[in-house]
Amino acid sequence: MEFLHCALLFFTVLYCSLLFFTVLHCSLLFFTVALLDIDVTAPECIIPEFTYEVKWIVSILLPVIAAVLLVLLYVFSKLLNLVVIERHKTKFTSNALISTLLLIIYYVYLMITKRALEVLNCHPAVPDDGHMYTDFTALECEASVCRCGENDSVLGAALGLQQRLKPWAIAVLIVCTLGFPVSLLLIIKLNLRNIQIDQLLRAYDIDPTLTGSLRTVQETRERFHKVYYYFKPGKVGANVLFCCCLLLLY
16 A cells, blocks of 8 residues: 555656646747747748858857947947937947847857857768768758768868868857856956945845945946846845756757
């Protein structure tokens, strides 16, 4: 009887666990609409000249393109403020520029990492024919299936597509995949005192602009609030759950 009770308890817990993770998985899939992926638009179907190599380069350069556009917008706003009256002046400051750029990098970070890993992810065919193949396909490669470390270009290029992209993919992993988290750690470390004060002000619902001595805290909030705003003081469990959800989502 005790054995049946333990078995029933085991299957009940197993069922509840499976139900919970199924609901969680479906919920996270719903929120993936927030992810940015150039594959959704399938530009190569509209423009045949838009090859995988071009799409890969565009994907990798998205943060650079965004930074250039934001700087141009910032310069334009400053020039516009010189010729308009006070009440019509734009409020696009350098702090807003930094904050927006961090948010854009946050959204494209995983897509860029995925692109870089696509080039380095090689596996044998089934059955094995002695070659290693990539997961992506391209018309430039022989039979549209790209081989790793080999010149399989049908266009007569000096190097194969995977060979050409491999050094850039390694550089992207170092500069972006590793560099972005390290940059966030440096931002937190260099502004830790202001961040701690800002978190306390948020907890007590105090506006730092009301106190002149907290100007540096206000600037830290305007620049880097996207880095730490989701983590509320005194809610360790909620913060850990939020991190787990982000990990599962991406």
